[in-house]
Amino acid sequence: MSSNNSKEGPACVPDSKPGKGFSRRIFLEGVGIGAGAVGTIGTAVPARADAHEPVGPGPVPITLNINGESHSLEVEPRVTLIDALRNSLDMTGAKKVCDRATCGACTVIVDGSPVYSCTMLAIEAQGRRIETIEGISTEDSMHPVQAQFVDKDAQQCGFCTPGLVMAGKAIADSSARPSMDDVEAGLCGNICRCGTYVGVRKAVYEAARA
Amino acid sequence: MATKFDWPAADDRSLIGKRHKRVDGPEKARGAAKYSYDRNLDGMLHARLVTSDVPHGRIIGIDTSNAEKVPGYMGQVNILNVGDEVQWVGAEIMAVCADTEEHARDVAAATAVHFERLPHWVKDEDVEKAGEANRVTPAKDDTKGPDLEEAWNSADATVDGYYGLGVIAHCCLEPHGQVVDWTGDEITVYASTQAVARIPADLARGLSRDESIGTVNADQVHVITPYMGGGFGSKFNIDTWGIACAQLSKKTGKPIKLMLDRDEEQMVAGGRPSDYGKIKVGAKKDGTLVAYEAETWSTGGVAGRGSPPVPYVYNNEERLAQKARHLNVSTNIGPARAWRAPNHPQAAVLTMCPMEDLAAKLEMDPVEFFKKNADLTARPEVYRYEIDKCAEMIGWKEKWHQRGDSGPGPVKRGLGLSMHTWGGRPHDSTCEVRIEPDGGVSVNMASQDLGVGTYTTLSVVAAETLGLQIPDIKVNIGSSRLPISGASGGSTTVGGTSASTRRATVNALEELKGVVAEALETEAEDLVAKDGKLFSKSDSSKSLTWKEACRKLGNRTITGQGKQPDREGGKLNDSGVGGVQMADVSVDVETGIVTINKLAAVQDVGLVLCLEQCESQVYGAVIQGIAWALYEESVYDQATGKMLNPDMEFYKLPGAADIGELEVHMVQNKYDDRGVIGIGEPPAISPGAAISNAVANAIGVRVPTLPLTPDRVLAALADA
Numbered sequence: 067m068s069s070n071n072s073k074e075g076p077a078c079v080p081d082s083k084p085g086k087g088f089s090r091r092i093f094l095e096g097v098g099i100g101a102g103a104v105g106t107i108g109t110a111v112p113a114r115a116d117a118h119e120p121v122g123p124g125p126v127p128i129t130l131n132i133n134g135e136s137h138s139l140e141v142e143p144r145v146t147l148i149d150a151l152r153n154s155l156d157m158t159g160a161k162k163v164c165d166r167a168t169c170g171a172c173t174v175i176v177d178g179s180p181v182y183s184c185t186m187l188a189i190e191a192q193g194r195r196i197e198t199i200e201g202i203s204t205e206d207s208m209h210p211v212q213a214q215f216v217d218k219d220a221q222q223c224g225f226c227t228p229g230l231v232m233a234g235k236a237i238a239d240s241s242a243r244p245s246m247d248d249v250e251a252g253l254c255g256n257i258c259r260c261g262t263y264v265g266v267r268k269a270v271y272e273a274a275r276a
Numbered sequence: 277m278a279t280k281f282d283w284p285a286a287d288d289r290s291l292i293g294k295r296h297k298r299v300d301g302p303e304k305a306r307g308a309a310k311y312s313y314d315r316n317l318d319g320m321l322h323a324r325l326v327t328s329d330v331p332h333g334r335i336i337g338i339d340t341s342n343a344e345k346v347p348g349y350m351g352q353v354n355i356l357n358v359g360d361e362v363q364w365v366g367a368e369i370m371a372v373c374a375d376t377e378e379h380a381r382d383v384a385a386a387t388a389v390h391f392e393r394l395p396h397w398v399k400d401e402d403v404e405k406a407g408e409a410n411r412v413t414p415a416k417d418d419t420k421g422p423d424l425e426e427a428w429n430s431a432d433a434t435v436d437g438y439y440g441l442g443v444i445a446h447c448c449l450e451p452h453g454q455v456v457d458w459t460g461d462e463i464t465v466y467a468s469t470q471a472v473a474r475i476p477a478d479l480a481r482g483l484s485r486d487e488s489i490g491t492v493n494a495d496q497v498h499v500i501t502p503y504m505g506g507g508f509g510s511k512f513n514i515d516t517w518g519i520a521c522a523q524l525s526k527k528t529g530k531p532i533k534l535m536l537d538r539d540e541e542q543m544v545a546g547g548r549p550s551d552y553g554k555i556k557v558g559a560k561k562d563g564t565l566v567a568y569e570a571e572t573w574s575t576g577g578v579a580g581r582g583s584p585p586v587p588y589v590y591n592n593e594e595r596l597a598q599k600a601r602h603l604n605v606s607t608n609i610g611p612a613r614a615w616r617a618p619n620h621p622q623a624a625v626l627t628m629c630p631m632e633d634l635a636a637k638l639e640m641d642p643v644e645f646f647k648k649n650a651d652l653t654a655r656p657e658v659y660r661y662e663i664d665k666c667a668e669m670i671g672w673k674e675k676w677h678q679r680g681d682s683g684p685g686p687v688k689r690g691l692g693l694s695m696h697t698w699g700g701r702p703h704d705s706t707c708e709v710r711i712e713p714d715g716g717v718s719v720n721m722a723s724q725d726l727g728v729g730t731y732t733t734l735s736v737v738a739a740e741t742l743g744l745q746i747p748d749i750k751v752n753i754g755s756s757r758l759p760i761s762g763a764s765g766g767s768t769t770v771g772g773t774s775a776s777t778r779r780a781t782v783n784a785l786e787e788l789k790g791v792v793a794e795a796l797e798t799e800a801e802d803l804v805a806k807d808g809k810l811f812s813k814s815d816s817s818k819s820l821t822w823k824e825a826c827r828k829l830g831n832r833t834i835t836g837q838g839k840q841p842d843r844e845g846g847k848l849n850d851s852g853v854g855g856v857q858m859a860d861v862s863v864d865v866e867t868g869i870v871t872i873n874k875l876a877a878v879q880d881v882g883l884v885l886c887l888e889q890c891e892s893q894v895y896g897a898v899i900q901g902i903a904w905a906l907y908e909e910s911v912y913d914q915a916t917g918k919m920l921n922p923d924m925e926f927y928k929l930p931g932a933a934d935i936g937e938l939e940v941h942m943v944q945n946k947y948d949d950r951g952v953i954g955i956g957e958p959p960a961i962s963p964g965a966a967i968s969n970a971v972a973n974a975i976g977v978r979v980p981t982l983p984l985t986p987d988r989v990l991a992a993l994a995d996a
Contacts, residue, residue, distance in 0.1 A: 142378055153322075153377055158314035159307025161505070163449045164538050164924035171449060199307030208305060216301035219888045222896055223727030224304030225449040225505030231305060250933035257924060259449050259506050260727050261899030263932040265892065 128192050133201025141188050148172040150188035159199035159228045170256030173229040174198050180236040199228040211235045214273040220265030226258040234270035244274050281779050281846035291740040295888040299731040309503045312468040313535050315455040321350050322377040323534035324384040326370040328362040331608040331917025333391035335360050343386040348379030353523040355516045363578045364608045365918050366543035371520035396608040398912040400550050400575035406605045416583040416602040420593045427567035427597035431558030435633045438554055441625055441982040442909040446546030450505020453535030454518050458525035463497045470507040471763035472756050473722040475499045475514050482519035499756035507726050509614035510546030512763055542922035548615035549576035551584050551622035555630040563640050565649045573603035576612030580604035588623035589695050592652040617957035628694040628965035636679040643667050655854050662856040662878040669876035669939050670858040680976020686866045692969025693858040696961035700954035701851040702771030702840055703762025709780040711788055711834040715823040718750040723761040723773050729889030736885055737774050741781040743805035767954025771849035774952045775840040784836025792825045850950040855879040857962040859970040868986030872936030880943040882953035894940045894959040901963020903929050906983050
């Protein structure tokens with residue numbers, strides 16, 4: 067991998083000050099990708115390794131609190147939250163793209179913090195408050211971040227959009243007056259391939275400061 | 277000659293050329309848009325591919341005995357068989373299915389394929405070594421224009437340089453794949469595709485090769501793709517996985533979902549060919565370009581690819597002596613697919629970079645140098661105008677300095693430019709517009725919206741024609757059962773679909789006017805559709821709202837047909853545009869990190885239909901360009917023959933903080949009478965060359981190959 071290791075990635079530099087850093091990507095690098103750890107904004111929440119009886123490998127019954135509703139389902143313990151949402155509950159707003167905690171298309175909000183749902187097991191998400199893109203708007207009105215995405219033409223193919231909207235909502239929820247730098251740092255765990263960042267930055271900035 | 281189909285004159289346009297909200301925006305922002313990957317059908321099974329883990333070999337055994345014992349196993353089909361050769365890692369060998377996604381992975385993992393290894397080659401940049409491995413074949417040798425030797429003799433300055441860029445992956449966020457539901461004779465395919473109308477015949481042909489299935493007719497296949505998550509030129513065909521998915525559905529009697537994994541997507545579902553070249557350019561003292569000579573080589577996988585069109589843009593065959601020799605390097609990597617403006621981004625690097633080096637050698641301002649030689653291009657006036665406009669946007673006059681003259685301190689700032697061209701001849705398209713007695717209007721065709729704004733542009737065309745608003749129009753695309761329209765590739769969609777829609781809508785309106793004229797006791801020619809009404813030009817008291825007018829249809833639905841091309845249908849579109857882009861970068865010569873301060877893009881596109889979506893296409897193209905200029909490259913290891921970064925951690929793409937300030941200017945009201953021209957490809961061409969030129973201007977030396985990663989920047993500085 068020599069030629070890879072010598073490459074610098076995009077300059078995604080989070081603010082490391084407590085309570086201000088938004089970057090999940092950097093946190094995940096810290097704990098090791100694929101360790102089943104939970105990426106969060108701000109404070110790191112370690113995976114729960116405490117006092118549970120071993121379960122699986124067959125399906126186990128679990129209950130998830132999603133968008134204020136309780137959902138009971140049976141999944142194998144290895145099933146990630148993104149796969150449980152998409153395959154078991156038909157909640158397909160969050161997308162599976164990199165499946166390795168890099169691109170942010172699977173972003174959902176867990177206990178108030180944005181999380182890569184491809185890197186959290188469904189069983190770990192029990193007892194937590196899970197918000198998905200399906201839960202932040204009503205039939206009649208969109209969440210301000212969603213409305214701004216439409217207003218600023220912040221989407222093309224739209225496959226990254228739900229993840230970016232949820233990352234944007236987390237920024238808006240965590241700060242009343244984020245600077246553009248805060249917005250960029252908060253979005254830097256999400257990748258768009260069509261190149262919608264110009265609209266996305268404006269949309270999240272406007273929505274967060276509205 | 278004027279026809280009734282012509283676009284309305286500038287003063288009569290209420291929607292065309294204005295800013296509009298994307299019609300499908302709310303659906304996407306809510307996460308409610310259903311992509312192929314999102315389809316969960318009753319009883320659906322999950323499929324996975326079994327792929328080659330060797331770069332070149334012959335299959336000598338396939339053992340599925342363990343796979344068949346995996347819980348949830350439901351079936352398998354072979355794509356390749358014992359005795360077949362594989363030519364790259366990731367090559368599709370089998371598809372297997374199971375009741376859950378996890379079990380399908382288990383089945384794939386338990387399938388053992390044995391190979392006899394054959395020699396492989398995956399490296400393209402060192403053409404001499406590739407030659408020693410017998411991997412190089414001449415592809416093109418072309419001499420044009422005035423006598424080359426005389427031209428070199430007349431040159432006062434020459435540059436002899438090396439330039440290039442590596443293979444990149446399409447990296448569509450929605451991977452390639454589909455859900456297939458084969459019930460009875462009907463095969464429903466939810467395909468992530470750029471070619472809704474093309475897939476039925478493609479799939480039927482593929483399935484008919486399976487003797488156990490027998491003949492399949494294209495009309496049995498119904499493709500449904502209301503949304504798709506990115507293609508960029510890589511999603512035109514059903515591919516092996518689509519055929520295998522349908523075979524599994526037939527075999528099991530269940531719907532099957534088969535979407536590629538990320539590593540498969542990166543390895544086999546799309547690569548843009550590399551290009552490297554030894555380039556020599558020469559000019560007279562006053563900056564007049566006289567000669568261009570190139571030896572280029574590249575790889576697009578085993579089968580190779582076309583040669584880059586060099587010299588690019590500056591290619592007048594009467595005045596510029598030119599020679600281009602191209603070599604193909606055959607490599608055992610996933611086969612190339614079309615990538616936004618095939619061969620042009622490479623050609624821009626291989627032309628605009630040596631040209632800017634030559635300007636630097638002559639100590640000429642590149643803006644003056646590129647303008648001076650604009651007569652060597654096909655559209656001198658367009659380019660001169662665009663260079664001036666772009667220079668103004670980037671602040672060229674105030675910020676430009678001679679190459680390397682960047683002052684003290686480790687962070688050096690520089691400017692660079694590039695130019696591009698693209699055809700974009702509209703594809704064939706048929707459209708049916710319906711006007712219902714209740715006033716409903718629908719635009720129907722088997723086109724697709726890749727995220728470019730097709731829903732929005734067609735709504736605008738129909739609404740403008742009928743004097744209605746965008747929400748009054750329902751656009752039905754993304755189904756192969758609708759009137760046939762072309763594949764979305766090569767910037768051909770907006771020109772083709774807008775013309776067929778305009779013609780269909782004019783025809784439908786004419787028929788409605790006939791009915792209404794009778795009711796209003798006037799002539800059809802006397803009626804105007806505007807502001808949601810149909811009224812008489814001669815007697816303003818004769819007026820009906822749109823709904824009242826449509827009610828006169830009784831039980832009848834009007835259908836208007838429109839085609840592209842249509843010789844009698846007016847001049848609604850064209851092909852051939854120019855564009856100019858300029859980059860302002862900072863380079864830290866201690867770390868080698870390049871930062872984009874600003875990138876400005878000026879683009880000629882004929883008649884703009886939807887300004888905001890048009891600009892979004894340019895922003896997106898420029899951001900993709902920043903990606904391959906600075907970050908992304910598919911890296912292959914010769915020892916194992918494997919791609920080292922088939923993922924999104926080490927296959928680097930920029931985020932929202934990495935793109936600097938972008939400014940886009942669409943040239944409007946200048947070339948409107950040319951009609952509509954596609955915008956997808958042109959702005960995707962120049963960013964790499966413009967950024968490379970800006971880096972050279974900043975640090976005083978050329979970093980020869982893209983992406984301009986810190987190690988390459990530091991190496992170029994060390995070599996200087």
